Amino acid sequence: MxxxxxxxxxxxxxxxxxxxxxxxxAxxxxxxxxxxxxxxxxxxxxxIVGLAQTRQDAEVVTARLLGFGLHAMIEANR
Known part of the structure; x- marks a missing residue:
């Protein structure tokens, strides 16, 4: 999960x-x-544009999105 x-x-x-x-x-x-x-x-x-197993993986995707000028964030999947 x-x-x-x-x-x-x-x-x-x-x-x-x-x-x-x-x-x-991205x-x-x-x-x-x-x-x-x-x-x-x-x-x-x-x-929600992606799911990640680790925070580090989510940060990589978020950084890509931010690099293209989109507003992105990470949320815990509860």
């Missing part, structure tokens, strides 16, 4: 196309799923 969730938070700065591309490339999410997550992010203001 994964212990940490990587969450992207919505913002008004990044285009939907950019967010989809970053989720696809998280390794298939394109169709990245598009779905982007729609969820737009509607709900947040989307």
């Amino acid at each position: 994964s212990v940490f969730r990587v969450v992207v938070l919505g913002d008004r700065l990044n285009s939907k196309a950019l967010v989809t591309d970053v989720i696809n490339r 998280c390794g999410v298939p394109l169709a799923e990245a598009e779905h997550l982007t729609r969820q992010l737009d509607a709900e203001g947040r989307a």
Whole structure:
């Protein structure tokens, strides 16, 4: 069971196309799923884009997202 969730938070700065591309490339999410997550992010203001077994793994993915200008954080998966 994964212990940490990587969450992207919505913002008004990044285009939907950019967010989809970053989720696809930085998280390794298939394109169709990245598009779905982007729609969820737009509607709900947040989307879980990855699960990790360790905090270090979650931090690596979060750092990639932050490097592309997205707002991301790590949550414990309870």
